[in-house]
Amino acid sequence: MTAIEQALTAAWTGADPGPTILENWPPSRRRFPPGPAQDLPRHPTPGLGALLDLSLAGDPARKVGGVRLRRVPSAGGRYPVNAYLGPAYYDPITHTLHGPPANTITLALQPQRTTWRYGPRALPVLLLDLGHALAAILTAAHTLGIPAKATFTPQPPRHGEYPLATVHLGLSTGEQPESPTPAPLPDPPALPLIEAALTELSTHPATPLPWQPPAVTPETLRTRHTAPWPTRGPISLPEHGLIAIRPTAELAGSSCGQPELAKAELLLLATGEPEPLNFVRAGMAVHRAWLLATAAGLSVRPVGCWIRAWHGGQRVLHALAVGP
Structure with a gap:
């Protein structure tokens, strides 16, 4: 069994995630030695700053349990996806760049943020978060009229993170002054099981990720959020491309301790x-449906953890609970 297969099996069979020790809570962004950083403008000022503001930035108005929530969702609020514009690290909390930017965004996973909470179950959650981040960038680019193309582009690990995807933007970043890109401060390692799986994944070939962004407004991108558990009631949802079912108690029993999903009007699989x-x-498909549901004024909540969950002879990978 390969390292990837072992990690996916651990998640599928519900391996014990272990204790969540608050004293070991890893930082949710990269840390750098003191030095200059480039402030970015926010939407509606056009350009790179607006794209990042609508896709990956921390939401200035939303903070829960000490965690600054962001435009992009993340399981457990762990935010393991780092973004680089060329060599420049994007800090989503301060909305700044560390280093001179380029017009290709590289997304890298920093797994210890997620393994701290999910332990050996973390690999699917990490990959779903990567899909959500890709979809958030592509949708923001589409909304702003910026050409963008995503590719799965695994690269060797560096600084304790795993670059796995890129988004090439049809956007000029202008002339940038020559300046060194600072190296981040070190972070603790993740679980060996997950590190081994991501190291193996870093050798996989590049693969295009064609995707059709939903036609939504910047306001939808700003207001997308995880609601309390949706309930039953009539809803109208645009075509979303997922499998829509009425959730059952049996399926809820496979959702890693989330029985509330059985009370939702629909479960999109x-x-x-x-x-x-x-x-x-x-992750990309559920993000699209989430934005469409947000635009329709519906309550939604993602469900990314599944243990031995099947539908129609296939494994459930991700889902979205939807209600009025």
Whole structure:
């Protein structure tokens, strides 16, 4: 069994995540030695700053349990996806760049943020978060009229993180002054099981990730959030491309201790074979449906943890509970 197969099996069989020790809470962004950083403008000022503001930035108005929530969702508020514009690290909390930017965004996973909470179950959650981040960038670019193309582009690990995807932007970053890109301060390692799986994944070939962003407004991107558990009631939802079912108690019993999902009006499912790219695509597909539901004024809540959950002969990879 390969390292990836071992990690996916640990999640599928509900391996014990272990204790969540608050004293070991890892930082949710990269840390750098003191030095200059470039402030970015926010939407509606056009350009790179607006794109990042609508896709990956921390939301100045939302903070829960000491965690600054962001435009992009993340399981457990762990935010393991780092973004680089060329060599420049993007800090989503301060909305700044560390280093001179380029017009290609590289997304890298820093797994210890997620393994701190999910332990050996973390690999699918990490890949779903990567899919959500890709979809958030592509949708923001589409909304702003910026050409963008995503590719799964695994690279060797560096500084304790795993670069796995890129988004090339049809956007000029202008002339940038020559300046060194600072190296981040070190962070603690993740679980060996997950590190081994991501190291193996870093050798996989590049693969295009074609995707059709939803036609939504900047306001939808700003207001997307995780609601309390949706309830039953009539809803109208645009075509979303996922499998829509009425949730059952049996399926809720496979959702890692989330029985409340059985009370939702609909459960939108992404199913398929348990392969890394399918989890990334599932994150992108659920993100699209989430934005469409937000635009329709509906309550939604993602469900990314599944233990031995099947539908129609395929594994459940990701889901979205929807209600009025």
